[in-house]
Amino acid sequence: xxxxxxxxxxxxxxxxxxxxxxxxxxxxGDRINISQAEEMVDNLNRIIENNxxxxxxxxVGEMKESDELDYDNQEQLDKFVDKNNSIEExxxxxxxxxxxxxxxxxxxxxxxxxxxxxxxxxxxxxHFINPLTGKEFESVEEVxxxxxxxxxxxxxxxxxxCEIIEExxxxxxxxxxxxxxxxxxQIIEEYDEKKWEFxxxxxxxxxxxxxxxQWTSLTxxxxxxIICEPKKAIATKALTKKAFEMTQKRFGYxxxxxxxxxxxxxxxxxxxxxxxxxxxxKAYATAHESGKTKxxxxxxxxxxxxxxxxxxxxxxNNSIGRDVIKWYxxxxxxxxxxxxxxxxNKLTNNKSTGIYWLHK
Numbered sequence: 001x002x003x004x005x006x007x008x009x010x011x012x013x014x015x016x017x018x019x020x021x022x023x024x025x026x027x028x029g030d031r032i033n034i035s036q037a038e039e040m041v042d043n044l045n046r047i048i049e050n051n052x053x054x055x056x057x058x059x060v061g062e063m064k065e066s067d068e069l070d071y072d073n074q075e076q077l078d079k080f081v082d083k084n085n086s087i088e089e090x091x092x093x094x095x096x097x098x099x100x101x102x103x104x105x106x107x108x109x110x111x112x113x114x115x116x117x118x119x120x121x122x123x124x125x126x127h128f129i130n131p132l133t134g135k136e137f138e139s140v141e142e143v144x145x146x147x148x149x150x151x152x153x154x155x156x157x158x159x160x161x162c163e164i165i166e167e168x169x170x171x172x173x174x175x176x177x178x179x180x181x182x183x184x185x186q187i188i189e190e191y192d193e194k195k196w197e198f199x200x201x202x203x204x205x206x207x208x209x210x211x212x213x214q215w216t217s218l219t220x221x222x223x224x225x226i227i228c229e230p231k232k233a234i235a236t237k238a239l240t241k242k243a244f245e246m247t248q249k250r251f252g253y254x255x256x257x258x259x260x261x262x263x264x265x266x267x268x269x270x271x272x273x274x275x276x277x278x279x280x281x282k283a284y285a286t287a288h289e290s291g292k293t294k295x296x297x298x299x300x301x302x303x304x305x306x307x308x309x310x311x312x313x314x315x316x317n318n319s320i321g322r323d324v325i326k327w328y329x330x331x332x333x334x335x336x337x338x339x340x341x342x343x344x345n346k347l348t349n350n351k352s353t354g355i356y357w358l359h360k
Contacts, residue, residue, distance in 0.1 A: 030184070030188055030216060031184065031185055031188060032180060032181050032184045032185070033181065034177055034178065034181055037176075037177040037178070037180035037181050037184075038177045040177075040180060040220045040221065040223070040224045041120065041176050041177050041180070041224060043220070043221060043290075044120055044221050044224045044225065044283075044287065045118075045119045045120060047221060047283060047286050047287060047290065048117060048118060048119055048120065048123060048279075048283050049118050049119070051279075051282045051283060051286060052087055052115075052117065052118050053087055054282075054319075055114065055115065055117075055278065055279060055282060056087060056090055056091065056094075056115055058278075058319075058322070058323060059094070059111070059114070059115060059278075059327065060077070060081055060094070062323075062326055062327060063077060063094075064077060064078075064081075066326075073101055076097065076100075077097060087118075091112070091115045091116055094111070094115060095108060095111070095112050098111065107327070107328065110127070110327065111327055113125075113126050113127065113277075113279075114126075114277060114278050114279050114327070117279040117283075120176060120224065120225070120228050121176075123225075123228065123229070123279055123280060123283060124228045124229050126277050126279060126280065127277075128143075128229075128231055128232055128235075128276065128277070130142065130143075130146055131146075131330070131331065131332070132146060132149070137231050139166065139231070140159065140162045140163050140166045140230050140231055140234050141159075141163070142231075143231050143234050143235055144159055144234055147234075147235065147238045150331075152238045152239070152241070152242055153238065153241055153242075154234065154237070154238050155237065155241070156210075157210035157211050157213070157214050158214060158234060158237040158238075159234060160210070160211040161187075161211040161214050161215055161226075162226070162230040162231075162233050162234040162237075163230075164183075164186070164187060164190070164211065165183055165226060165227055165230040165233075166230045166231075168182055168183050168186055169183075169227070169230070176224070176227070176228065179227055180223065180224060180227055183227050184215075184223070187211070187212060187215050188212070191209065191211070191212035219287060219288065219290050219291035220290075220291055221286075221287035221288075221290045221291065222284070222287045222288060224287075225283060225284055225287055229280075232276050232277075232280055235272075235275060235276055236272060236276065236280075236284055239268065239271040239272055239275060239276075240268060242267075242271060242336075243264050243265075243267045243268035243271060244264065246264075246267050246336070246340060247260050247263055247264040247267065250263060250340070250344075251263070256301060256302060256303050256310075257301065257303040257305050257309075257310060257313065257357060257358040257359055258303075258357050258358070258359055258360060259347060259349075259357045259360070261313075261314075261357060262313065262317045262347065262355040262356060262357045263343060263344075263347060263355065265285075265314050265317040265318050265321060265355075266317050266318075266320055266321035266324070266343040266346060266355050267321060267339070267340065267343050268285070268318075268321065269281050269285050269317075269318045269319075269320075269321030269322045270321040270322065270324050270325050270339050270342065270343060271336075271339065272284065272285070272322075273321070273322045273325040274325045274329055274330065274331055274334055274339065275331060278322060278325070278327075281322055282318075282322060285315075285318040285322075286315065286318075289311050289314055289315055289318075292307060292311070297311065303358070303359060305358050305359070309358060310358070313356065313357065313358060316351065316355075316356065317355045317356070320346050320354060320355050321343060321346075321355075324339070324342040324343060324346065325339070325342075343355070
């Protein structure tokens with residue numbers, strides 16, 4: 001009897017070890033080395049730098065349309081906007097213009113922060129203020145608590161993932177490429193351990209499974225951004241869910257390539273711009289659309305249109321969504337219902353000036 005039990009235990013251990021080997025081999029492609037991480041950071045910096053000129057043009061366009069500027073100030077604004085200066089010089093001109101026109105110092109600082117973001121480090125250093133305290137959010141948990149007070153739902157899986165990243169960041173003094181490797185590999189290792197750990201309860205096992213699933217579903221650029229700022233990431237996740245809810249309420253469904261799809265992308269970007277920062281909204285929404293090869297973009301989606309057409313539509317509608325939020329807008333003066341109305345006013349199916357869609 002003892003011999004049979006020993007044989008049985010040996011077989012279990014053998015099968016378990018084989019399973020572990022197979023599992024790790026299966027997920028070996030999910031691991032990231034330092035050269036891949038450096039490439040991720042370089043690509044993300046390119047996205048942010050490419051966005052910067054467009055961000056500047058969007059901002060100046062808002063200033064020109066503003067009712068707060070009189071005719072003389074508009075003329076002054078036109079003089080430096082037409083200059084063929086570098087983006088750094090243009091940003092300095094904007095700041096000088098605002099200072100000369102006695103704009104509020106805090107407003108100038110916020111605008112300067114937005115326009116000077118040219119890489120992930122500057123994006124990470126942008127203010128992310130808790131409206132309830134007037135101070136910087138100190139943790140992912142504090143952001144989560146604030147969102148729940150506002151009535152926004154935070155998924156446990158998203159919270160688990162962002163808290164893991166925050167904890168790794170706190171214990172590490174690595175530069176971003178090394179940090180990406182640390183975070184990615186630790187998430188995989190923790191999930192591997194929990195998956196095969198005897199005695200772990202079902203809810204804990206599922207939490208790690210979902211956190212891992214969330215992580216592996218992200219594009220490389222999204223991963224780098226989330227590692228840079230998990231606090232903004234957890235807010236982004238909640239706002240994504242809110243955009244889906246608002247679309248469901250407005251149309252009764254969330255479609256692909258249709259009017260509801262355009263509405264959802266517009267609302268999502270408006271929410272991120274209002275509640276986080278414009279530079280973050282632009283960087284994250286662009287990162288979300290990245291990562292597909294030319295061959296993948298040529299493939300047709302479920303509605304018969306190519307992935308390339310969908311990406312073009314989404315990037316355009318993302319931009320329109322950000323544009324409905326002005327630099328002085330906050331959740332205090334622009335409620336969700338007011339934001340929704342602004343997006344609805346943009347549902348024109350005009351590719352130049354409004355939100356458009358590929359089919360009915």
